[in-house]
Amino acid sequence: MPELPEVETIRRQLDALLVGRSVVGLRSTWSKSLTGRGVEPMDMLGRPVTGVWRRGKVLGLDLDGGVSLLVHLRMTGQLLLDPVDSDEASVEETSATRVVLDLDDGSRLVFNDHRKFGRMVVLPTAEVVADPLLARMGPEPLGPAFDVEALTVALRRHPGLRIKAALLDQGVVAGVGNIYADEALWQAGLHPERRCGALQRTGVVALHAGIVTVLSEGVARGGSTMRDYVDARGDRGGYLDVAAVYGRTGQPCRRCGTAVVKTTVGGRGTHFCPSCQRAPRKRRSTPA
Numbered sequence: 001m002p003e004l005p006e007v008e009t010i011r012r013q014l015d016a017l018l019v020g021r022s023v024v025g026l027r028s029t030w031s032k033s034l035t036g037r038g039v040e041p042m043d044m045l046g047r048p049v050t051g052v053w054r055r056g057k058v059l060g061l062d063l064d065g066g067v068s069l070l071v072h073l074r075m076t077g078q079l080l081l082d083p084v085d086s087d088e089a090s091v092e093e094t095s096a097t098r099v100v101l102d103l104d105d106g107s108r109l110v111f112n113d114h115r116k117f118g119r120m121v122v123l124p125t126a127e128v129v130a131d132p133l134l135a136r137m138g139p140e141p142l143g144p145a146f147d148v149e150a151l152t153v154a155l156r157r158h159p160g161l162r163i164k165a166a167l168l169d170q171g172v173v174a175g176v177g178n179i180y181a182d183e184a185l186w187q188a189g190l191h192p193e194r195r196c197g198a199l200q201r202t203g204v205v206a207l208h209a210g211i212v213t214v215l216s217e218g219v220a221r222g223g224s225t226m227r228d229y230v231d232a233r234g235d236r237g238g239y240l241d242v243a244a245v246y247g248r249t250g251q252p253c254r255r256c257g258t259a260v261v262k263t264t265v266g267g268r269g270t271h272f273c274p275s276c277q278r279a280p281r282k283r284r285s286t287p288a
């Protein structure tokens with residue numbers, strides 16, 4: 001599932017190629033993949049793209065005249081730009097292709113989504129901030145407002161929640177998913193089952209640094225590819241080549257050599273080093 005680094009990688013590529021281009025045609029083969037909210041998808045036609053932004057795992061295109069397109073890639077969504085006059089193999093439309101946007105220079109933006117959970121939503125730009133998902137999103141972890149205090153405040157709202165589950169909550173920190181949550185906790189030396197309320201300030205400082213470090217590295221390496229993720233050019237991400245724990249069950253910890261363990265926290269597969277990330281001490285008053 002694409003997380004912040006994957007969506008940011010796509011954003012940067014599209015920002016460089018889409019701004020100034022206009023949508024001149026659109027096709028949708030699955031009605032739920034492209035919908036309008038207050039406006040119709042056809043209202044995109046003829047409006048130049050003025051900006052490409054990201055909030056958490058959500059990608060946004062602003063079009064001239066107050067219309068925006070939100071893209072939620074969810075599980076298996078891919079957003080591919082088929083460039084005009086490319087010598088490289090062009091983007092093939094497949095049985096997973098749900099939406100195609102034709103652009104005025106002859107290029108195409110292709111939305112593939114095998115599992116069909118992804119969504120493209122066209123709406124007035126003025127209503128983007130009130131989008132239910134965006135409105136409750138926590139701070140942007142690579143933005144200036146994300147400091148130790150912001151993370152402290154966010155964690156305090158969930159004192160009984162396990163730290164891994166808190167990181168996956170988009171209301172705590174925007175854009176972190178399963179891969180980078182495990183990586184950030186390893187960086188910080190925190191066991192994924194620690195409760196937010198039990199973290200000391202040194203733990204929050206380490207966690208803040210861990211989140212920023214792994215997401216920055218993820219962006220630098222073009223994101224992570226387990227199965228489906230590719231960037232707008234169709235290339236896989238390289239972060240998992242350097243991941244510390246994610247997908248490395250049984251392999252030696254890069255810090256201490258102890259075998260990486262996989263467990264389940266909050267229903268999600270969770271990787272950690274049992275030596276670097278010590279389990280919380282059991283308290284009789286706390287339910288397991």
Ligand SMILES: [Zn+2]
Nearest residue numbers: 253256273276
């Ligand atoms: Zn270790």
